[in-house]
Amino acid sequence: xxxxxxxxxxxxxxxxxxxxxxxxxxxxxxxxxxxxxxxxxxxxxxxxxxxxxxxxxxxxxxxxxxxxxxxxxxxxxxxxxxxxxxxxxxxxxxxxxxxxxxxxxxxxxxxxxxxxxxxxxxxxxxxxxxxxxxxxxxxxxxxxxxxxxxxxxxxxxxxxxxxxxxxxxxxxxxxxxxxxxxxxxxxxxxxxxxxxxxxxxxxxxxxxxxxxxxxxxxxxxxxxxxxxxxxxxxxxxxxxxxxxxxxxxxxxxxxxxxxxxxxxxxxxxxxxxxxxxxxxxxxxxxxxxxxxxxxxxxxxxxxxxxxxxxxxxxxxxxxxxxxxxxxxxxxxxxxxxxxxxxxxxxxxxxxxxxxxxxxxxxxxxxxxxxxxxxxxxxxxxxxxxxxxxxxxxxxxxxxxxxxxxxxxxxxxxxxxxxxxxxxxxxxxxxxxxxxxxxxxxxxxxxxxxxxxxxxxxxxxxxxxxxxxxx
Numbered sequence: 001x002x003x004x005x006x007x008x009x010x011x012x013x014x015x016x017x018x019x020x021x022x023x024x025x026x027x028x029x030x031x032x033x034x035x036x037x038x039x040x041x042x043x044x045x046x047x048x049x050x051x052x053x054x055x056x057x058x059x060x061x062x063x064x065x066x067x068x069x070x071x072x073x074x075x076x077x078x079x080x081x082x083x084x085x086x087x088x089x090x091x092x093x094x095x096x097x098x099x100x101x102x103x104x105x106x107x108x109x110x111x112x113x114x115x116x117x118x119x120x121x122x123x124x125x126x127x128x129x130x131x132x133x134x135x136x137x138x139x140x141x142x143x144x145x146x147x148x149x150x151x152x153x154x155x156x157x158x159x160x161x162x163x164x165x166x167x168x169x170x171x172x173x174x175x176x177x178x179x180x181x182x183x184x185x186x187x188x189x190x191x192x193x194x195x196x197x198x199x200x201x202x203x204x205x206x207x208x209x210x211x212x213x214x215x216x217x218x219x220x221x222x223x224x225x226x227x228x229x230x231x232x233x234x235x236x237x238x239x240x241x242x243x244x245x246x247x248x249x250x251x252x253x254x255x256x257x258x259x260x261x262x263x264x265x266x267x268x269x270x271x272x273x274x275x276x277x278x279x280x281x282x283x284x285x286x287x288x289x290x291x292x293x294x295x296x297x298x299x300x301x302x303x304x305x306x307x308x309x310x311x312x313x314x315x316x317x318x319x320x321x322x323x324x325x326x327x328x329x330x331x332x333x334x335x336x337x338x339x340x341x342x343x344x345x346x347x348x349x350x351x352x353x354x355x356x357x358x359x360x361x362x363x364x365x366x367x368x369x370x371x372x373x374x375x376x377x378x379x380x381x382x383x384x385x386x387x388x389x390x391x392x393x394x395x396x397x398x399x400x401x402x403x404x405x406x407x408x409x410x411x412x413x414x415x416x417x418x419x420x421x422x423x424x425x426x427x428x429x430x431x432x433x434x435x436x437x438x439x440x441x442x443x444x445x446x447x448x449x450x451x452x453x454x455x456x457x458x459x460x461x462x463x464x465x466x467x468x469x470x
Contacts, residue, residue, distance in 0.1 A: 002278075021047065023077055024386065025313045026054065026085040026257065027305045033085075033256030034303035037313045041383050044376025046314060050305055053292040055250075056082060056259040057285065060239035061394035063387075065345075066337040068236040069101055069112040078263035079397070080390030082243045083438075087252040089431035090265040091241035093401035096272055096411045097346045099174035101235025103192040108220045110235040113195065113213065115274045117230075118167040120209050121156050122197035124178070125229065126186035132193075133166035136177035141169055144460050170271055172346075172411045175234040179346055182233070192233030198226055234346055240272055240411065241265040241401070244430065249291030250284055256295060260288040266428070270410025318376075320385045326371030329385035336363060336391055344399050349416045353403040360396050367392055393438075400440040401429040 010017050020041050027035035035050045058078030062070025083089060100113040126132050137145045145166050146152040152165035167174065178193045188194050197206060203226035207214050217223040217230060242265035243252055250258045261281045268276065343356025367388045372381035407421040408414050427442040448456065455463070
């Protein structure tokens with residue numbers, strides 16, 4: 001609804017909208033953004049946008065994984081374009097796996113099952129019928145989480161003295177719990193867990209409160225969730241990391257380049273709470289717009305787009321069409337997804353990450369040799385090939401950052417470095433382009449203002465009682 005409203009507003013304000021137009025690369029004049037080369041996916045026609053500022057709001061790169069809730073366009077375009085232009089990426093190791101994605105049938109694997117199912121009373125069961133989340137309550141959440149079914153039911157009925165059900169623990173905790181149940185041979189038939197709301201709520205309640213979920217399972221899996229449980233499992237959902245920006249203006253280290261939303265990093269730290277992405281978009285989208293406008297108003301330089309730079313971008317894109325033979329882009333994408341799903345998944349080890357990085361490095365050769373020999377018009381193979389250059393940057397950045405962070409924090413879990421380390425709070429991992437390739441390094445993190453730190457480290461009772469600073 002927000003997108004429809006914005007589209008309607010743009011039309012009535014006379015703002016140009018370019019549907020199905022994909023960015024290829026940024027153009028710089030010296031160190032400043034001066035334009036962007038894009039193309040229309042249907043016709044294959046190129047377009048050059050000359051501009052004084054660009055706001056990237058391209059989302060994450062979930063299509064680098066085999067199982068993801070992300071739709072086809074989440075190929076890390078903004079991350080790749082910004083990186084190639086010299087912008088820094090931050091916190092890329094923190095990738096969120098939502099605990100409840102569809103697992104069957106295979107054609108819909110990964111499609112999101114909303115948190116609302118658990119919020120309205122749905123419970124997670126293993127193949128033995130056990131409500132297993134009571135076995136996975138982390139110590140740091142124990143004071144806020146119900147440890148009996150009776151207390152969990154009271155919370156659902158509105159008892160303010162009761163603690164939250166364990167199914168509503170943070171996404172990383174629930175996702176890891178489902179993974180462990182599957183590994184212990186207590187998973188559902190298709191490699192997940194059972195999400196049951198049918199035994200907890202009436203059919204009328206479910207249809208009224210969860211109409212989209214009711215129709216989703218009815219149409220895609222031929223399951224009536226008012227009568228039987230759903231099968232769900234972890235799915236790559238969201239990037240906490242992204243392009244490094246100034247928190248006030250949303251500007252990157254490249255003058256004129258701004259980013260907001262999921263493609264910008266740093267807002268959610270190591271883990272995002274459910275529902276916070278929408279408010280992130282609204283608040284920081286506004287800040288990015290204000291920042292870009294202020295930058296343009298202060299700009300005195302006349303910017304230009306070099307014909308040589310534009311020609312290089314066009315040649316790189318059309319070389320794929322002009323090759324007589326090469327690698328199939330669809331098969332290369334499948335291989336990339338397999339590497340990430342296997343070596344850079346929910347739970348990681350240094351050995352697996354190093355192996356994954358080695359395989360990604362080898363895959364770069366194949367990506368440089370992909371071809372889609374045909375017209376640029378209506379050529380999805382060419383679209384796929386162009387997306388790969390951003391997916392490989394995204395995949396490598398996540399893997400390198402995950403290898404460096406030798407602790408478990410938020411959505412980043414290392415089996416060889418269990419638990420959080422105090423020094424882990426003191427740094428961020430920055431990814432940037434160098435003459436020798438991609439570099440990843442730790443940088444000292446600034447301490448947050450006291451009032452923000454008080455909120456960040458407060459308990460739920462302190463927040464609800466508004467006793468901060470007392």
